Amino acid sequence: MAAKKILVIGPAWVGDMVMAQTLFKILKQEQPEARIDVLAPSWSRALLERMPEVNSALTLPFAHGELNLKKRWQIGVELRQENYQQAIILPNSWKSALIPWVARIPIRTGWMRELRYGLLNDARYLNKEKLPLMIQRFIALAFPKNAVLPTQLPKPSLHVKNESIITTLTKFNLEKKLLNGGANFTTSEQPILALCPGAEFGPAKRWPANHYATIAQAKLNEGWQVWLFGSPKDQFVAAEIQQHVHNACVDLTGKTTLGEAVDLLSVANLVLSNDSGLMHIAAALERPLVVVYGSSSPRFTPPLNERVKILSLALACSPCFKRECPLGHLKCLTELTPNLVLQAIHDLMPT
Numbered sequence: 001m002a003a004k005k006i007l008v009i010g011p012a013w014v015g016d017m018v019m020a021q022t023l024f025k026i027l028k029q030e031q032p033e034a035r036i037d038v039l040a041p042s043w044s045r046a047l048l049e050r051m052p053e054v055n056s057a058l059t060l061p062f063a064h065g066e067l068n069l070k071k072r073w074q075i076g077v078e079l080r081q082e083n084y085q086q087a088i089i090l091p092n093s094w095k096s097a098l099i100p101w102v103a104r105i106p107i108r109t110g111w112m113r114e115l116r117y118g119l120l121n122d123a124r125y126l127n128k129e130k131l132p133l134m135i136q137r138f139i140a141l142a143f144p145k146n147a148v149l150p151t152q153l154p155k156p157s158l159h160v161k162n163e164s165i166i167t168t169l170t171k172f173n174l175e176k177k178l179l180n181g182g183a184n185f186t187t188s189e190q191p192i193l194a195l196c197p198g199a200e201f202g203p204a205k206r207w208p209a210n211h212y213a214t215i216a217q218a219k220l221n222e223g224w225q226v227w228l229f230g231s232p233k234d235q236f237v238a239a240e241i242q243q244h245v246h247n248a249c250v251d252l253t254g255k256t257t258l259g260e261a262v263d264l265l266s267v268a269n270l271v272l273s274n275d276s277g278l279m280h281i282a283a284a285l286e287r288p289l290v291v292v293y294g295s296s297s298p299r300f301t302p303p304l305n306e307r308v309k310i311l312s313l314a315l316a317c318s319p320c321f322k323r324e325c326p327l328g329h330l331k332c333l334t335e336l337t338p339n340l341v342l343q344a345i346h347d348l349m350p351t
Contacts (some may be wrong), residue, residue: 003033005082007105009089009096010040012064014277015301017044018284020090022052023138025154030142032312045049046259051156067095071166076102109141134138134301155304156284158174160266168263172252190225194265196273197241203324205274207292207333209237213244214338220248228253229261229278272341279303290344294333295322309344311336
């Protein structure tokens with residue numbers, strides 16, 4: 001009997017794609033011979049290639065939010081020859097469910113949103129109280145309707161190759177050495193603090209740059225290296241941090257590909273991050289991690305890592321889940337002081 005072929009329509013955000021690995025793991029546990037292909041934006045290939053459960057990463061050639069019905073129809077027609085038995089659609093949009101319908105995939109599973117009647121024929125209705133976590137909502141789609149989920153859920157775990165790490169370290173002239181010839185790396189002289197000060201969603205998720213700079217200076221004073229990570233959009237935040245510490249950090253914002261950022265984060269001794277895609281990557285790499293939460297909540301998308309400290313002031317106005325502070329004061333982040341973060345670091349990594 002041929003292995004079941006499953007097409008997953010992947011999320012459009014980095015953190016969501018990392019968490020989607022929990023679905024891939026469950027699918028493999030339940031159907032070890034299944035072939036899992038993921039159709040997602042091109043940037044996601046760097047993550048999917050580090051998920052051994054995924055057979056193929058297929059590119060979805062659209063900008064975020066782009067409709068382009070003609071191209072979606074064309075992709076669906078091309079996929080008919082693949083003979084997928086099931087499609088699992090993780091985004092909640094109408095357009096994300098169109099391609100599997102055009103591809104005539106016989107079972108099309110997803111949560112009922114945006115009037116997707118007809119496009120989905122295995123539609124689920126979400127009970128948010130029963131499934132509060134995003135990974136629960138992803139994993140539930142691997143099982144029949146109303147099935148009880150396993151008590152032990154898998155966690156994302158990105159696999160990074162030594163050769164890839166060495167290539168990336170060499171590219172950016174970051175001196176490292178291989179520890180005992182194994183898969184773990186350590187600095188030749190100094191431990192590394194990775195700072196992830198950006199958040200694609202908006203400023204209500206970003207801890208202030210001067211607070212990050214305080215942490216950076218404290219660790220620099222202790223002899224640590226401090227590396228700054230982020231996209232080109234985060235370069236202004238990195239520049240502000242660098243101004244406070246007289247350019248003493250290694251600024252990698254906007255310089256790395258997503259895959260290179262994964263490689264470099266995998267060798268960090270400690271990561272400090274906002275609630276962001278890079279935070280979920282660091283968690284999936286099992287790096288010691290401190291996360292600051294502002295407008296969002298760890299009750300929905302927490303870092304899935306054993307070695308993590310989550311900081312949130314839990315003000316009456318938060319979480320608001322807004323891109324910008326609706327009250328204009330951003331107290332949920334500005335009043336979360338560097339001293340609280342330094343204490344969390346000490347608790348996580350006592351010296």
